[in-house]
Amino acid sequence: MVTRKDIVKERILTVAMKVFSKYGYFGAPVQLVAKEADVSKGLVFWYFRSKDELILEVAKRSLPLDLINRGLEKGLVGRSLLESIGEEYIKKYVDPMQRNLLLHTMSLGVTSPDIAVHIREICERTIIRLAERVFGEATLPNRVAMRAFLGGLMCYTLRPPKDIDEKTFLENLINMVLSVSKQYKNMDSS
Amino acid sequence: MVTRKDIVKERILTVAMKVFSKYGYFGAPVQLVAKEADVSKGLVFWYFRSKDELILEVAKRSLPLDLINRGLEKGLVGRSLLESIGEEYIKKYVDPMQRNLLLHTMSLGVTSPDIAVHIREICERTIIRLAERVFGEATLPNRVAMRAFLGGLMCYTLRPPKDIDEKTFLENLINMVLSVSKQYKNMDSS
Amino acid sequence: MVTRKDIVKERILTVAMKVFSKYGYFGAPVQLVAKEADVSKGLVFWYFRSKDELILEVAKRSLPLDLINRGLEKGLVGRSLLESIGEEYIKKYVDPMQRNLLLHTMSLGVTSPDIAVHIREICERTIIRLAERVFGEATLPNRVAMRAFLGGLMCYTLRPPKDIDEKTFLENLINMVLSVSKQYKNMDSS
Amino acid sequence: MVTRKDIVKERILTVAMKVFSKYGYFGAPVQLVAKEADVSKGLVFWYFRSKDELILEVAKRSLPLDLINRGLEKGLVGRSLLESIGEEYIKKYVDPMQRNLLLHTMSLGVTSPDIAVHIREICERTIIRLAERVFGEATLPNRVAMRAFLGGLMCYTLRPPKDIDEKTFLENLINMVLSVSKQYKNMDSS
DNA sequence: CATGAATGAGCCTTCATTCAT
DNA sequence: AATGAATGAAGGCTCATTCAT
Numbered sequence: 001m002v003t004r005k006d007i008v009k010e011r012i013l014t015v016a017m018k019v020f021s022k023y024g025y026f027g028a029p030v031q032l033v034a035k036e037a038d039v040s041k042g043l044v045f046w047y048f049r050s051k052d053e054l055i056l057e058v059a060k061r062s063l064p065l066d067l068i069n070r071g072l073e074k075g076l077v078g079r080s081l082l083e084s085i086g087e088e089y090i091k092k093y094v095d096p097m098q099r100n101l102l103l104h105t106m107s108l109g110v111t112s113p114d115i116a117v118h119i120r121e122i123c124e125r126t127i128i129r130l131a132e133r134v135f136g137e138a139t140l141p142n143r144v145a146m147r148a149f150l151g152g153l154m155c156y157t158l159r160p161p162k163d164i165d166e167k168t169f170l171e172n173l174i175n176m177v178l179s180v181s182k183q184y185k186n187m188d189s190s
Numbered sequence: 191m192v193t194r195k196d197i198v199k200e201r202i203l204t205v206a207m208k209v210f211s212k213y214g215y216f217g218a219p220v221q222l223v224a225k226e227a228d229v230s231k232g233l234v235f236w237y238f239r240s241k242d243e244l245i246l247e248v249a250k251r252s253l254p255l256d257l258i259n260r261g262l263e264k265g266l267v268g269r270s271l272l273e274s275i276g277e278e279y280i281k282k283y284v285d286p287m288q289r290n291l292l293l294h295t296m297s298l299g300v301t302s303p304d305i306a307v308h309i310r311e312i313c314e315r316t317i318i319r320l321a322e323r324v325f326g327e328a329t330l331p332n333r334v335a336m337r338a339f340l341g342g343l344m345c346y347t348l349r350p351p352k353d354i355d356e357k358t359f360l361e362n363l364i365n366m367v368l369s370v371s372k373q374y375k376n377m378d379s380s
Numbered sequence: 381m382v383t384r385k386d387i388v389k390e391r392i393l394t395v396a397m398k399v400f401s402k403y404g405y406f407g408a409p410v411q412l413v414a415k416e417a418d419v420s421k422g423l424v425f426w427y428f429r430s431k432d433e434l435i436l437e438v439a440k441r442s443l444p445l446d447l448i449n450r451g452l453e454k455g456l457v458g459r460s461l462l463e464s465i466g467e468e469y470i471k472k473y474v475d476p477m478q479r480n481l482l483l484h485t486m487s488l489g490v491t492s493p494d495i496a497v498h499i500r501e502i503c504e505r506t507i508i509r510l511a512e513r514v515f516g517e518a519t520l521p522n523r524v525a526m527r528a529f530l531g532g533l534m535c536y537t538l539r540p541p542k543d544i545d546e547k548t549f550l551e552n553l554i555n556m557v558l559s560v561s562k563q564y565k566n567m568d569s570s
Numbered sequence: 571m572v573t574r575k576d577i578v579k580e581r582i583l584t585v586a587m588k589v590f591s592k593y594g595y596f597g598a599p600v601q602l603v604a605k606e607a608d609v610s611k612g613l614v615f616w617y618f619r620s621k622d623e624l625i626l627e628v629a630k631r632s633l634p635l636d637l638i639n640r641g642l643e644k645g646l647v648g649r650s651l652l653e654s655i656g657e658e659y660i661k662k663y664v665d666p667m668q669r670n671l672l673l674h675t676m677s678l679g680v681t682s683p684d685i686a687v688h689i690r691e692i693c694e695r696t697i698i699r700l701a702e703r704v705f706g707e708a709t710l711p712n713r714v715a716m717r718a719f720l721g722g723l724m725c726y727t728l729r730p731p732k733d734i735d736e737k738t739f740l741e742n743l744i745n746m747v748l749s750v751s752k753q754y755k756n757m758d759s760s
Numbered sequence: 761c762a763t764g765a766a767t768g769a770g771c772c773t774t775c776a777t778t779c780a781t
Numbered sequence: 782a783a784t785g786a787a788t789g790a791a792g793g794c795t796c797a798t799t800c801a802t
Contacts, residue, residue, distance in 0.1 A: 026216040107297035155345030406596040487677035491594040535725030
């Protein structure tokens with residue numbers, strides 16, 4: 001059941017993403033988030049114990065974890081899982097708001113150990129689950145491949161090359177990534 | 191002639207890079223920079239009119255402009271210019287301090303309009319000069335190629351793939367970039 | 381008849397005494413009292429219109445009024461009334477919680493005019509009733525004697541001298557106090 | 571040399587004593603102290619790192635340590651030291667401001683462990699030095715006697731009995747205190 | 761040039777209090 | 782009665798910036 005409480009908390013979070021995206025985590029006072037969400041400053045602290053907690057929640061959402069989990073939940077494996085994630089990834093970050101937020105989060109990860117740790121843990125776990133579902137097992141080379149996959153996507157969205165269309169890019173990236181595993185070797189989409 | 195003034199200003203800048211890299215542009219008060227540089231807070235404002243000016247100066251240095259200009263000044267052209275820049279680029283950003291600073295600057299570029307403008311202008315001009323020296327003229331495809339070159343380097347340093355060594359990466363990147371121009375077509379370094 | 385209402389209100393008050401004793405009237409938020417009493421914050425305000433009202437109620441209990449009234453209700457007069465009160469006084473304030481609370485209340489009496497007034501009124505009236513029951517009439521010297529009695533007890537409990545036992549102390553204090561009235565002159569307990 | 575810096579800091583402290591005395595340590599915002607001292611809020615934090623530090627400094631001054639040290643520095647010993655201290659003690663606390671401040675400090679000592687520890691340490695050391703100068707050595711009974719002396723003075727000032735004049739009180743208190751040591755036994759002022 | 765005292769705006773956070781349910 | 786969401790007013794503290802020396 002979705003209570004009124006959940007709705008308000010969600011609204012605050014959504015607004016916070018917009019505001020933080022525009023002004024940065026430190027450039028935007030909690031006050032501004034509250035005002036934009038049309039609630040009192042106090043209420044933000046009722047739902048999030050501190051600004052850091054709010055930032056952490058927003059930072060989590062700025063990462064591609066949501067779409068990765070969605071892909072995993074669909075029950076997809078191998079190439080089709082990567083395709084699904086790749087498409088959603090690019091879809092998410094064509095939104096400049098999301099792209100900027102991701103930049104802020106990456107910058108934050110450098111300075112705030114607290115938040116960095118949190119994020120790192122989550123990423124670590126996700127990478128492993130992803131490797132398992134794509135390759136069958138999360139060996140080191142497989143995990144590295146998953147990182148390359150996500151890193152490649154990140155670079156693509158951060159600085160999309162004008163001369164490579166999404167389809168082509170994705171196909172090549174996925175081929176490269178899958179080539180680390182024998183089962184996909186010499187099995188290009190060509 | 192290098193005056194005492196230059197030495198002190200330089201020291202402040204160097205320290206500011208370290209401090210901002212560690213705590214972020216907003217997380218580090220001017221006071222901290224002054225303390226680490228062993229000067230008074232007032233002196234920092236003597237050399238830099240405001241914190242924003244100091245940040246701007248540091249942000250400039252965090253970008254790869256310096257090494258690009260150095261390459262240009264060497265009088266190199268074409269492939270050897272790209273090789274020189276590529277090597278220096280990677281050399282600069284293996285330093286985590288520089289890498290983190292670059293992240294902060296990218297995040298900053300999203301929120302701070304006037305700093306963003308400043309940086310963009312400089313980049314724009316550099317890209318053009320670079321294209322001219324590599325390809326002979328700064329046509330749109332050539333400028334795009336230059337952006338791809340720099341973007342590729344950025345991604346490489348931000349998330350260095352374990353399975354590609356620096357030499358190989360650079361060679362492939364340069365080949366790809368040069369291939370947009372007829373004069374380099376089918377003219378691999380081989 | 382003791383209603384459920386009374387029970388809850390009483391629990392809140394008891395807990396408030398503990399909490400205020402530990403953190404001071406201003407150091408303890410109402411929220412903390414509610415939590416320790418295992419009720420909602422709103423309920424505290426249902427029973428006590430404001431925090432000040434709660435503080436006042438606790439402050440009253442921190443004073444020795446209860447045991448004085450109990451003594452009066454026993455129908456005691458003269459020396460035996462003082463003895464009863466004296467013993468109960470010391471018994472109450474051997475509890476560090478009560479002692480600390482008394483200190484907070486004394487400090488509060490200095491700053492909070494309306495609470496101070498309230499307390500002063502109550503004290504004034506009690507002193508008079510006490511003087512009447514001890515000496516027969518509340519003349520000025522008699523009232524002063526009553527203050528000396530209570531003041532002496534307060535000092536004793538706040539900083540109990542190691543070399544004077546309770547019995548001896550009380551006997552001497554009462555003798556001194558009673559000596560202001562002719563009827564007790566030269567009428568030591570011996 | 572008394573610098574301008576010292577003067578300003580001293581003014582803030584003096585004002586803080588007045589303000590805290592009137593409103594209590596927690597009832598008075600730093601802002602109010604600053605305003606009354608005619609300086610900016612920021613400056614108070616320039617001289618005192620936090621409100622707690624300011625409170626501690628004021629709390630120290632609210633105790634009778636100053637006059638005790640002054641007595642010690644005069645080189646007095648035995649009875650004359652106690653007489654000097656006793657007179658100054660009463661002189662200090664006839665000022666309601668000082669009396670109220672002392673009450674606040676005592677209340678504070680209960681809740682703020684930090685400050686309590688600080689104060690306790692200072693008191694401990696002073697008691698010992700006092701015992702040494704009064705009795706020649708700081709044996710346990712001598713130290714207890716010193717506590718009784720100071721405790722007696724405190725009670726006297728907090729609730730001055732109308733029927734005992736200062737001279738008489740002091741004489742009796744000192745006689746009592748000195749009687750714990752053989753060298754003063756049977757050496758009453760009578 | 762250099763220092764550090766001084767200012768004031770602004771931010772995070774707490775908390776008494778109200779109110780719909 | 783009882784809950785806890787919601788509000789808004791302060792308060793402590795930081796920090797960029799200025800200025801007298």
